[in-house]
Amino acid sequence: MTEGSDVVRGERFSGGPARGFLSSMDADERIFEADLAVDRAHVVMLAERGIVEESSAGSVLDGLAAVEEAGYDRLSGEDVHAAIESAVIDRVGPDGGRMHTARSRNDEVATCLRYRFREDLLDTIDATLALRAALLESAREHVDTLMPGYTHRQPAQPTTVGHFLASYEEAFARDTERLVAAYDRTNRSPLGAAAFAGTPFDVDRERTAELLGFDGLVENSMDAVSTRDFLVEGASALASLSVSLSGLATDLVEFASDGYLDVDDDYASTSSIMPQKKNPDSLELVRAAAGDATAGLNGLLTTLKGLPRAYNRDLQTATPHAWAAVDAVVPATEVAAGAVATATWEEEALADAASGGFSTATGVADLLAMAGLPFRTAHEILARAAHEIEDGAAVEYATVAAAAEEVLDDSLDSYVERESVERALDPEASVASRDSFGGPAPASVEAALDRREATFEDDEGALADRRARLDSAADALDTEVARYG
Numbered sequence: 220m221t222e223g224s225d226v227v228r229g230e231r232f233s234g235g236p237a238r239g240f241l242s243s244m245d246a247d248e249r250i251f252e253a254d255l256a257v258d259r260a261h262v263v264m265l266a267e268r269g270i271v272e273e274s275s276a277g278s279v280l281d282g283l284a285a286v287e288e289a290g291y292d293r294l295s296g297e298d299v300h301a302a303i304e305s306a307v308i309d310r311v312g313p314d315g316g317r318m319h320t321a322r323s324r325n326d327e328v329a330t331c332l333r334y335r336f337r338e339d340l341l342d343t344i345d346a347t348l349a350l351r352a353a354l355l356e357s358a359r360e361h362v363d364t365l366m367p368g369y370t371h372r373q374p375a376q377p378t379t380v381g382h383f384l385a386s387y388e389e390a391f392a393r394d395t396e397r398l399v400a401a402y403d404r405t406n407r408s409p410l411g412a413a414a415f416a417g418t419p420f421d422v423d424r425e426r427t428a429e430l431l432g433f434d435g436l437v438e439n440s441m442d443a444v445s446t447r448d449f450l451v452e453g454a455s456a457l458a459s460l461s462v463s464l465s466g467l468a469t470d471l472v473e474f475a476s477d478g479y480l481d482v483d484d485d486y487a488s489t490s491s492i493m494p495q496k497k498n499p500d501s502l503e504l505v506r507a508a509a510g511d512a513t514a515g516l517n518g519l520l521t522t523l524k525g526l527p528r529a530y531n532r533d534l535q536t537a538t539p540h541a542w543a544a545v546d547a548v549v550p551a552t553e554v555a556a557g558a559v560a561t562a563t564w565e566e567e568a569l570a571d572a573a574s575g576g577f578s579t580a581t582g583v584a585d586l587l588a589m590a591g592l593p594f595r596t597a598h599e600i601l602a603r604a605a606h607e608i609e610d611g612a613a614v615e616y617a618t619v620a621a622a623a624e625e626v627l628d629d630s631l632d633s634y635v636e637r638e639s640v641e642r643a644l645d646p647e648a649s650v651a652s653r654d655s656f657g658g659p660a661p662a663s664v665e666a667a668l669d670r671r672e673a674t675f676e677d678d679e680g681a682l683a684d685r686r687a688r689l690d691s692a693a694d695a696l697d698t699e700v701a702r703y704g
Contacts, residue, residue, distance in 0.1 A: 247299035277703035282307035321420035346552035374576030382659035409443030415529030432692030461512035483561035511547035
């Protein structure tokens with residue numbers, strides 16, 4: 220059996236075919252706990268300011284405790300906000316109606332959304348940190364592991380697995396930065412703005428913000444209830460993360476197909492008809508999460524486009540787009556972390572492939588440019604040499620020397636020693652020579668990983684600090700509520 224009638228609508232707007240259409244109860248379970256916290260903080264503030272009597276505040280807070288214990292499924296109404304208030308009034312009588320003094324559902328819902336969405340953002344940050352930890356650990360293990368590097372999905376230059384994995388860790392670190400920034404702008408309180416024009420009651424907006432763990436206020440009361448740009452920013456960060464995930468998943472799927480990577484059985488499946496198959500299904504679904512995340516962002520932006528100030532019911536349909544992005548991206552990030560941590564890199568196959576497609580040609584061209592030839596001339600020499608090499612054939616010094624003589628009308632060894640060219644033709648030596656800042660040389664990657672791990676630790680600290688502040692605020696709110704028990 221559900222709770223009583225909607226206290227907001229009463230008898231006047233309680234019927235008709237649009238009632239179900241207007242209801243957000245199916246989606247509001249997500250902010251049930253947030254609404255209870257917001258209600259409690261608001262009631263405590265009202266009592267502290269003398270706007271409601273302490274005895275009335277105590278009754279309301281007792282009613283909220285009973286609603287929480289009964290659970291969301293016992294509620295009915297147009298939305299969770301009115302349903303909770305109705306349930307409190309059913310339990311404690313008319314005094315329950317004092318909980319809505321000096322506020323509107325407009326500032327209430329805006330506060331609840333921020334309260335809940337900030338938790339989703341912190342959970343997403345946590346997931347990115349787990350993925351980055353897996354990438355950093357695996358990169359450390361494979362600083363010296365040769366692999367082919369690609370542009371246009373064609374063999375380009377040799378690199379290392381460590382350099383490859385570190386490239387994704389750095390991308391996910393930027394995703395973390397975006398999520399932290401989105402959190403910080405989400406964590407501002409609109410409570411106390413009322414419908415949009417403020418309130419004549421002597422409310423303390425800073426106090427409710429403090430009790431709810433917000434770092435400050437959305438000051439302008441019209442902006443406070445109208446804006447959903449915090450959802451846009453968060454959904455955008457989620458969409459960006461999903462694109463990074465999609466790229467990583469695609470590379471890992473391709474490497475598995477090429478025989479360079481073995482995806483652990485926990486992150487693979489088999490065919491229903493072909494028993495020999497091992498499919499990287501989980502990574503394909505990680506890749507697909509970008510569709511849900513970008514659709515959520517697009518749906519959110521489209522819903523918000525052109526809305527007038529201040530509150531419009533369209534906003535009710537905006538929020539589920541952000542939830543959809545969260546629900547797609549967080550598990551995808553967690554699965555990607557597990558897949559990276561448990562994958563096995565096939566080092567022999569990778570080393571063999573690292574020299575394919577004359578991947579060291581650029582290194583030889585660089586060597587000739589260092590010896591004084593214009594780089595474009597060196598490029599022409601190596602392009603001619605590449606034309607003479609049959610698919611799969613090893614690159615010989617003689618091939619490069621013949622091409623040089625054609626272009627230069629001079630012998631190659633008058634510019635560089637044969638040993639230097641042969642060294643540049645070797646993938647391992649070629650990688651080792653690329654020791655510029657951020658390059659794939661093992662020493663460069665080791666140094667980069669040291670820097671990346673320092674950044675990772677800073678980001679871990681930032682997450683822990685924000686969680687600790689929220690926990691502290693929740694404890695403080697509990698303490699204040701207990702005073703009225």
